[in-house]
Amino acid sequence: MYIQSIIVADDDSDDRLFLEDVLHEVAPSKSVTSVKDGQELLSLFNHFVPDFLFLDLEMPRKNGLECLKEIRNNPTTKELPIVVFSSTNREYNIDVAYEMGAHLFLSKPNSYDDLKLAMQTILSFDWSNPAAITKQYCVNGTYLPFTVNKTEE
Template sequence: MSTKPNKFIFLADDDADDCMLFEDALREVSTSTELTTANDGVELINLMETNVPPPPDVIFLDLNMPRKNGFECLEQIRKTKKWASIPVVIFSTTGQEEMVKKVHEQGASFFIRKPGSFPKLKQAIQQILDIDWSNHSWKPVAENLNYQY
């Protein structure tokens, strides 16, 4: 059993299948995490308002969601003082360079293109969980684009 403290993870994604796969992968990678999911950006912000503090250790954020998209959520998270330092990982099907650049400029902590296989999804989640966010800095855009599981 891991001696690491529990990590609280938020996932905002409107695709129910993606949420289930993420939850399954997270459970296989770490038993010491608690996942809270939101189906869209409005639900995520509502969760943030009712559940923070304590803040999640990391937020996985899809870009293409109804009602409030990932760009709008990221902007609101970065402008809200009590949430501003929470790591936000953009987790999207798009890997377009201009999108990656835009979320970086908006303050995203990391970008992962949604992987095409379950083992690669587990690998991506594990890598994010292993990051020491206090020492982490954004990786260059080109490196992120090639970093597609």
């Protein structure tokens, strides 16, 4: 699957811009659209379905889990590759996000370089079979967040 269009759904404008900047740097040929809450995201799907979605969990009007439920119940969006992009690292949130249909869970990195490495890695995965990616992050029945293994210099 070739990714041409990406949506970033995050209510935190700094986090949204941070991710947009990194995506424009690591994937300049891809179209990136941003929305600030879950309701805006779901409304956008009425006339545009992207190839890929980065979804924050904590958003107003409709949170990420509510969005996941609606996306997975909609025939038009049910196969959409989704990476939950959240500042939480709580095991419960990670498990629930995967169980509700996220293909990957990324804890928001603190540095630009870490986020850049994460985006390069995530976008290099073979998203033609998102379930295979998810399966790699389930170990002994426990879901794990995606992390970048950056070598210290």
